[in-house]
Amino acid sequence: MYGPLNVNPLKSKGGKTGSWRTLLRPHYLHKNCIACRMCLMICPEGCVQGKEKNAFTVDYNFCKGCGLCADICPKQDIEMVPEEAKEEEK
Amino acid sequence: MENSLLFRPGHTACAGCGQAIAARLVVEASGANTVIANSTGCLEVFTTKYPDTAWGVPWIHSLFENSAAVASGVEAALKYLGKKDSINVIAQGGDGGTGDIGLQALSGMLERGHDILYVCYDNEAYMNTGVQRSGLTPFDTNTTTSPQGVQSSGNIRPKKPVPEICAAHGIPYVATASTGFPQDITRKVKKALSIKGPKYIQIHVPCPLGWRYETEQMIAVAKLAVETGLYPLFEFENGVIANRKQITPKPVEEYLKTQGRFKHLLGNPEEVKKIQAVADSNILKYNLKAA
Amino acid sequence: MKEFVEGSHAIAEIITKTNPGVISAYPITPQTHIVEDLAQMVANGELKSQFVNVESEHSAASVVLGASATGVRVYTATSSQGLFYMQEVVFNIAGMRLPVVMTCANRAISAPINIWNDQQDSISLRDAGWIQIYAEDNQEAVDFHLIAYRLGEDKRVMLPVMVCMDGFILTHGMETVDMPEQDKVNKFLPAYKPLYKLDPANPISMGLLADPDYYMETRFAIQETMKQSIEYLSEISAEFKSVFGRDYKDLLVEEYQTKDAEKVIVAMGSVCGTIKEVIDEQRSKGKKVGLLRIISYRPFPYARVYEALKDVPKVAVLDKAVSLGAYAPIAVEIKAAFYGKKKGPKVISSFVAGLGGRDITLESIGEVLRRLSTKEVNSDFIDLKPELLKEEYGE
Numbered sequence: 001m002y003g004p005l006n007v008n009p010l011k012s013k014g015g016k017t018g019s020w021r022t023l024l025r026p027h028y029l030h031k032n033c034i035a036c037r038m039c040l041m042i043c044p045e046g047c048v049q050g051k052e053k054n055a056f057t058v059d060y061n062f063c064k065g066c067g068l069c070a071d072i073c074p075k076q077d078i079e080m081v082p083e084e085a086k087e088e089e090k
Numbered sequence: 091m092e093n094s095l096l097f098r099p100g101h102t103a104c105a106g107c108g109q110a111i112a113a114r115l116v117v118e119a120s121g122a123n124t125v126i127a128n129s130t131g132c133l134e135v136f137t138t139k140y141p142d143t144a145w146g147v148p149w150i151h152s153l154f155e156n157s158a159a160v161a162s163g164v165e166a167a168l169k170y171l172g173k174k175d176s177i178n179v180i181a182q183g184g185d186g187g188t189g190d191i192g193l194q195a196l197s198g199m200l201e202r203g204h205d206i207l208y209v210c211y212d213n214e215a216y217m218n219t220g221v222q223r224s225g226l227t228p229f230d231t232n233t234t235t236s237p238q239g240v241q242s243s244g245n246i247r248p249k250k251p252v253p254e255i256c257a258a259h260g261i262p263y264v265a266t267a268s269t270g271f272p273q274d275i276t277r278k279v280k281k282a283l284s285i286k287g288p289k290y291i292q293i294h295v296p297c298p299l300g301w302r303y304e305t306e307q308m309i310a311v312a313k314l315a316v317e318t319g320l321y322p323l324f325e326f327e328n329g330v331i332a333n334r335k336q337i338t339p340k341p342v343e344e345y346l347k348t349q350g351r352f353k354h355l356l357g358n359p360e361e362v363k364k365i366q367a368v369a370d371s372n373i374l375k376y377n378l379k380a381a
Numbered sequence: 382m383k384e385f386v387e388g389s390h391a392i393a394e395i396i397t398k399t400n401p402g403v404i405s406a407y408p409i410t411p412q413t414h415i416v417e418d419l420a421q422m423v424a425n426g427e428l429k430s431q432f433v434n435v436e437s438e439h440s441a442a443s444v445v446l447g448a449s450a451t452g453v454r455v456y457t458a459t460s461s462q463g464l465f466y467m468q469e470v471v472f473n474i475a476g477m478r479l480p481v482v483m484t485c486a487n488r489a490i491s492a493p494i495n496i497w498n499d500q501q502d503s504i505s506l507r508d509a510g511w512i513q514i515y516a517e518d519n520q521e522a523v524d525f526h527l528i529a530y531r532l533g534e535d536k537r538v539m540l541p542v543m544v545c546m547d548g549f550i551l552t553h554g555m556e557t558v559d560m561p562e563q564d565k566v567n568k569f570l571p572a573y574k575p576l577y578k579l580d581p582a583n584p585i586s587m588g589l590l591a592d593p594d595y596y597m598e599t600r601f602a603i604q605e606t607m608k609q610s611i612e613y614l615s616e617i618s619a620e621f622k623s624v625f626g627r628d629y630k631d632l633l634v635e636e637y638q639t640k641d642a643e644k645v646i647v648a649m650g651s652v653c654g655t656i657k658e659v660i661d662e663q664r665s666k667g668k669k670v671g672l673l674r675i676i677s678y679r680p681f682p683y684a685r686v687y688e689a690l691k692d693v694p695k696v697a698v699l700d701k702a703v704s705l706g707a708y709a710p711i712a713v714e715i716k717a718a719f720y721g722k723k724k725g726p727k728v729i730s731s732f733v734a735g736l737g738g739r740d741i742t743l744e745s746i747g748e749v750l751r752r753l754s755t756k757e758v759n760s761d762f763i764d765l766k767p768e769l770l771k772e773e774y775g776e
Contacts (some may be wrong), residue, residue: 149587151588160444162440163405163433163449167451170429195439295447330638
C-alpha cells in the first residue's frame with residue numbers, strides 16, 4: 001500500500017491567503033510607474049504580476065497586505081488603502 | 091500574466107516574511123532546472139503543508155540537520171545519471187539548521203566538493219519554534235531562551251561566523267546578502283551557480299514576528315543592519331575576500347531602535363557601546379568604510 | 382561460481398553486481414571491510430557507482446535518502462552506534478517510502494563500548510518501518526541482498542530493507558559462497574525504475590508536513606504493506622529458487638527438526654548454526670529437539686510461528702538482545718503469537734545469551750535446553766560469570 005505522499009505543484013491550489021488581509025491593501029496608481037519591477041521582486045507571496053509601465057497588478061486572492069511593495073516603490077506609485085475600499089479593486 | 095511559478099503564492103508565511111522573499115528570489119534566479127533540498131524550519135513548514143506545495147521545482151525535505159547531506163545524495167545521483175551539468179542543486183535552511191544542528195553536514199558537503207549551492211536564510215533565531223536563540227543570534231538579543239532580565243541583557247555570545255567557517259574550507263564562493271537589497275541576492279545566486287563546486291550564500295532575512303517590527307519596515311530594518319556594519323555584505327572567492335559593500339557607517343542605535351528584540355538596550359549606553367564595538371570590528375575587518 | 386571468501390568481501394561483490402548508482406557509508410567496526418572493498422571496486426573501475434565518503438552515519442543515510450529520491454538504486458552499511466546515529470534518518474527513509482538497502486553488521490551497543498557481536502542494534506530499530514531479514518551464514522547474507530533489492534523496489538512494497546548479519550562471525554568469517562553470476566542477477570533483479578523521483582521534467586515535492594488530518598494514513602499504509610510483504614517474500618523466494626536453485630522456502634522462518642520435537646529453540650542469525658549442531662547431536666541420542674529460525678523479523682511472521690510451534694510442548698526463545706526492564710524482544714513476539722490461541726506450547730521460556738560478543742558455545746545451547754523445564758523463565762541470562770558478579774557487583 002503506497003500512499004499519495006508527494007505533491008505535484010500543478011495540482012496544488014494553495015490557500016487563498018488574501019483572506020488574511022484585514023486592514024490595508026495595496027492600490028497600484030498606474031501613474032508614475034517606470035517598470036523597475038521592485039514591487040514584484042519584494043513581494044513575499046509572489047503574487048505581483050506585470051512587465052510594462054503602469055501595468056503591474058496584484059492577485060488579491062493571495063496578497064496578505066504586508067505593504068512592502070508600497071514601501072519599496074521608488075515612485076510612490078503604490079498606496080496602501082483601507083480594506084473597505086472595495087471599489088478600488090480591479 | 092501569471093503569479094510566480096517556481097515559488098507559488100498561497101503559502102502560509104507571515105505577512106511580510108523576509109525569508110519568503112529571499113527564497114523566491116533564490117529559486118527564480120536558479121530557474122526551473124533546479125532541485126532543492128530543504129531543512130526543517132519555517133520555510134519548509136509554510137511552503138509544504140500537505141497537500142499543498144509552493145515549489146514549482148523538484149523539492150525534498152527530510153530532516154532538520156541534513157539538507158546538505160540529502161543534497162549531496164541528489165547531486166551524486168544526478169552525476170551518476172549524467173544529468174548534473176544541466177541541473178542546479180540547492181540545499182537550504184535557516185540559521186539554526188545551517189550553523190548549529192546542520193553545521194557538520196554542511197562542512198561535510200563543502201569538504202567533499204559537491205557542486206551544490208547552500209543557502210542559509212538567517213533570521214537570527216529559531217523562529218519556527220518560537221524565537222529561541224541560535225548560534226547566529228547577535229549579542230544582547232532578547233529571545234525566548236536568552237531573555238532580558240535583571241541578570242541579563244539578552245544573548246550573551248556574539249554571532250557565530252558561519253560564512254567565514256565556510257570560506258575556511260577554501261570553497262570557490264561564499265557570500266552574504268540581505269533582503270534589503272533584493273537585486274543583490276539575484277546577482278549573487280546567479281554568480282554562485284555559474285561556478286562549479288560548493289558555494290555558500292547567507293541571506294539576512296528579517297522576521298517581523300521574532301524581531302518585533304511593523305511588517306512594512308522590513309526593507310528599512312534590513313538596510314540598517316548593513317549600513318551600521320552589523321551585517322556586512324561581502325564575497326569570498328577561494329577563501330579570500332573579493333568584494334564588500336562599502337558603507338558610510340551609521341550608529342548602531344539607529345538599527346537597534348527599529349526592533350523590539352533590542353528595545354531593552356536603548357536606555358543602556360554600556361550595552362549599546364558593546365554592540366557598536368561589534369560593528370566597528372566588522373567595519374575594520376572587512377574594510378567596509380567608503381573612501 | 383563457488384568462492385572461498387570473507388563475508389564482507391562477498392557482500393561487496395554482490396552489491397557490485399546489483400550496480401547501485403550511489404553508495405555512501407561511514408566507517409564503523411565491523412562494517413568496514415564491506416565498504417573498503419566497495420571503494421576499491423570503484424577505484425578499480427569495476428563499479429560505476431558514485432561513492433560518497435561522508436562525515437557521519439547521519440549523513441551516510443541522508444546521502445542515500447537523497448540519491449534514492451532522485452531515482453537511483455543505493456546502498457549503505459553500518460553497525461551499532463552508527464545505526465543509532467542514523468536512527469532518525471532510518472525512520473525518515475521508511476516514512477518517505479524509499480527502497481534503500483542497508484547491511485547491518487550486528488554489534489553490541491555502548492556503554493560500555495564493545496565492538497563485538499550481538500543483535501541489540503538492529504533489533505532496537507525494529508519499529509522504524511524497515512523490512513529486516515537476518516542471515517545465518519554468508520551464502521544467505523549474499524542472497525538476501527539480492528532479495529532485499531527485489532522486495533524493497535517492488536512497486537507493491539516501496540520500503541527500505543535491512544539485511545542483518547552478525548558482526549565478525551559472518552562479516553569477518555571465511556566461508557565458501559556460491560556467488561551469483563551477473564547474468565542471473567540481471568534476470569532476477571531488473572534495473573530500478575522509481576515510481577517518483579526528483580526530476581525537473583516533472584517537478585514534485587517530497588517530504589511534506591502532514592498534520593493530524595493526514596499523518597495516520599501514512600503509518601497505516603506501511604503497516605499494511607508490511608503485512609502483505611509476508612506473501613511477497615514467499616513469492617520472491619520462489620523466483621529466487623527458479624533462477625539460482627537455492628530454496629529459502631517462505632523466507633520467513635526455517636524449521637529444523639521441529640515436526641515431532643518436544644523442545645524447540647527459537648533463534649535468529651548465525652547462532653542457529655551452533656544450535657543445529659547441538660540438535661543433530663541430541664537427535665542422535667534420541668532426544669526430540671528442534672530449531673525454529675526466524676529469518677524475517679520485520680514483518681514478523683506470527684502465523685508461520687504459530688503453525689510451526691503449536692504442537693510443541695516446550696519452547697526456548699534465545700535472544701541476542703535485551704529489552705531492559707521487559708521481556709526479551711523475540712520472546713515477546715513468540716508469546717504474542719500464541720496469546721488467546723487454543724493450541725500452543727505449555728512453556729515459552731526466554732533466554733538471553735551472547736551479549737557483547739560472549740561466545741555462544743555448544744555448551745551454552747545445552748544449558749538452554751537443560752533450563753527449559755516445566756517452570757517458565759523470562760530473560761534468563763546464559764553464561765553469566767558468578768565470580769565477576771560477586772567481585773565487581775557485590776552480588
